[in-house]
Amino acid sequence: MIKLIVTDLDGSLLNDNKELPPDFWEFEKTLRELGIVFCIASGRPHHNLTRLFQPIKKHTYFLSDNGSYVSYNEEALLIKMLDPQIVATLVKASRGLADVYPVLCGMGKAYMEDHNEALLEQALQYYQSYQMVDDLTRVSEPVLKVSLCDLQNAETNSYPHFKKFENEYKVAVAGERWLDFTACDANKGTAVRLLQQRLGIGFNETMVFGDYMNDLEMMQTAKYSFAMKNAHPGILNAASFITELDNNNNGVLQTIVKILENPLFFNKNPVEKNRFRQ
Template sequence: MIKLVVTDLDGTLLKDNHEVPERFWDIADRLFRKGVKLGIASGRPHFSITENFRSIMEHLYAISDNGSMIIHNKTELFSKPLPQHEIEALVMAARSAPHGWPILCGKDIWYVENSDSRLIEKISNYIRNFKIVDDLTKVDDAVLKITVLDLMGAEQNSYPYFKQFEDRLKIAVGGAVWLDITRTDANKGEAVQALQQLNGITPDETLVFGDFMNDYEMMKAATYSYAMKNSYSKILEVANFVTEKDNNEEGVLDVIEALCFKS
């Protein structure tokens, strides 16, 4: 019996136009009425999750910034900001990567230091709460995650500049053009395990969905781990199952229907 469902957003639950499938709302209501816990685990910030799921936020576990924070019914269960002394070095590394734009992800706002229209257009697809500052190393705020937007390709172009940090920080390719840096103990897998412990739920009672490398640890936290049909190759390898349909065909919802509501 599934007691916990956790899904990634972009490339997973959401269609390529970043919209929540209309069928999701009825399925979420049925899960809640059945007593199944529902979590959204995303690289997005909490305020972006709120914009998409405002009507059910009091019921959701919102896992934001790749597991750096969990909020449930307006209560922060935990947050894991990056150490302040690492932020300057990370920003400098991002600046040295050609075509890579660093973004500091705070709890309530994102910070950028470039007004390039390509950067602004791209982040506006995901969030509205961002601020352009002169120098990211001078930002006085808790930073849950540093994201690098690289339109040349995050894995090929920007990732090599951050390999030096892998002994002490989590460096994850979050999408074709996104590279995410968090604490090593801040990932979606740790967040799912925290929800399991909080609610007395086992991996055998847990269903998760993801598509990219920031979902890697989460795939290991559940017996029913589903990679999307459209997933990155390494996620297809680590997941126990693969959806029959991709994100644009509502593959997540078909699996939930089959596993959570079967008679």
């Protein structure tokens, strides 16, 4: 039986307009009543996730900042900070790249040093709590993640300049416009394994969904690892399964329904299974 479901947000649970499926709240309630733990794993910061999922934040596990910060009911279960010297190195290296802007992700807010309108249009989708500073290398607050907003293309423009540092910290193309850096041992896969251990849930009882390269390690934590139909080729290759529908057609929830209604995976009675159709 599936006991743990973990999903990425952008490009997975959310459609391209950054909207949740219209039946999400009732769906999550049904999963909870059936004893299935539903978790959110995202590159987004903690404050954004708790705001988006306000109605269920007290009983939802959040794996924010690509797994650098894991929390439950405002209790921190895992925190992985970047070394300040690494933060300064990344900021300085990014300044010489065309159309690339660094964002520092702290525990409670983000930090930026540029008022570029295109940057703000991208960043404010995820960082409602932020502070403008004159020099990011002088930010003294702990940093969970450095994100580069690449207005060209993160994979082809900025990533090649930082690929050589992959042995020093985790480098992940997190979307068309985002390149993320976290501590070497901070990723969604590490975070999911922490939850499995904490909850006593195994590999064979776990289902995960993702679409981009910051979901790569997470694909290795579950027997039922699903790449979204719209996923990056690297995730399509890494996952065990591919959803029939993309993120704009409710691919995550529809896949869950299909799997849980299969008697091979669900040991509840038909009345309970039919609750997904209500």
